[in-house]
Amino acid sequence: MMNNNFNRREVLKLSGLAGLAMALSPVLSAFNFKDTMLQRKIPLSNQLLPVVGLGTWQTFDVGNSNADRKRLTQVLLEMKKLGGKVIDSSPMYGSSERVVGDLTSTNNFNKDFFYATKVWTSGKEAGINQMNSSFKLMKRKQMDLMQIHNLVDWRVHVKTLKDWKEQGKIKYWGITHYTDASHYRLENVIKAEKPDFVQFNYSIRSRHAEKSLFETIRKNNTAVLINRPYESGSLFRHVKGKALPEWVKEYDINSWGQFFLKFIVSNELVTCVIPGTSKPHHAIDNMMAGYGKMPDEKTREKMYNFIKNI
Template identity: 25%
Template sequence: MEYRPLGSTGYTVSTISFGAWAIGGSWGSVDDDESIKALHTAIDNGVNFIDTADVYGDGRSEKLIAQVLKERSEDIIVATKAGRRLDEQTPQGYNRDNITKFIERSLKNLDTEALDIVQLHCPPTEVYYMPEVFGILDDLKQQGKIKHYGVSVEKAEEAIKAIAYPGVETVQIIFNMFRLRPSELFFELAKKRNVGILARVPLASGMLTGKMNKNTQFEQDDHRNYNRNGEAFDVGETFSGVDYDTGLHAVSEIEKLKPENATMAQFALRWILMFDAVTCAIPGAKNPKQAIDNAAAADLPPLPESTMTRIQEIYDEMIREEVHHRW
């Protein structure tokens, strides 16, 4: 496992971490025993950073993490998110009363006295223009309820605006072979300000694993079935906003570049780690095998420049027009 400093937090985290959305829900059937085994396996393989949210399974994900950490002696950093529990996503909902309630609920779910990192969970764009919201987070930090805070964003522009607030130490943003815009607009600025970057949706909702085809079926409660057109939340969260057939075509080209000793998922994760501004990628895992496979990506050798250039060309030819201007 490789480790990198997480911005100005003082944490040093594994470059492959554990994304805990899938063990909460919205990804089809999930088994708590398997989820617990997956978490243990990830830690056994050097993962020391777990990313979750209060809405993943309505607290289910946070509680499972707390259960596992009670059984471990390692120093594991947990980042959670707040804001999506609002009945309606309005800027006014991000007020002191609501944010405090969300934080206190996560403290209880994670069974801890202080949250390692709290991230605003993809709030409306207007929230980034409300200094009082970040003042509330500063106050919660001063009260000892949170140690550090950051944001999870949809758009590169939101990330740029967020890090104008000095208290924002981490930014979680969709970055993968289908989403190159953050590397063009945001990464250098984040490096200058010593902000940690957490690459979310690193496998484009599983599309970049190479395991999907035109006949792949998804369960009713899987967002890859019910959010194809943004019916439930931002369409960019599902397959990174790329049309399903277009994504399959692009993956068929990317597969030609895969190193012999790697799976497609490991290749996609290693590609992300080629960008030194990125602290870690946060793939999900629902079982021990997935956790092992993900962790092994950190041990792959650097990719050749020719591979990086060809992936950029595939993006420019097949993906850019569809997504680049949107996020």
């Protein structure tokens, strides 16, 4: 009998992922999931987005390496097969934008994803030049989401992004940061400028956003992307050698990765979480967190307390 309490290395340890459908079968059978991944509406438009996507910081910064690009192509294929859409990048992430653009365009599924990137520089013209470069690198005529990375020179870039949205060059615009200390700044910008999206850090042990940021998001109908869901891997180190509690099986949780992600996406104000990975079996494991029964509020607190007391 197959043990369903997988860790990140054990989930689908396949030989090059050959015969994927067959290998997936026993793992997927452990799930009570519907035909499609859970989706949430972007409040502004009611467009639906699947709740698990993909971040590209470090993981897609592989330059021209054929071996790495082949593996990342498989990551994108598995993501697509299991219903993920959002790919988030930035000029800050080295060659990631170019790699995303190359892989999605050469593999004929460039229309299957929701493309998000960022502006990460100061000054109006520098911002325009950088964003135009991102369009070329990611091979996009229209960017689904352009964000102001870590609020760098946000007052200047907001004007450009609002103009570009009116022109149809971008579909949505947003703001981002990755630290608890930035949350109040994000709230102030949300209240003042009404961005379509906000991206920030949130995880089972890092819940600062619950103090007031989520309430500001609710009041302003802002879509949410979540970064740092695994706290840069420290969550996996925290549970190393520990077994999943038996009661999580009721919520179709079969790995620690799914445990951490389901805590996040069970928050109904979260539109999509964007864990980064360069490994196909991790991508599969991540996507599975969007399927099956979601924890309710009482269970979320039970999950938090379990992790806190390990």
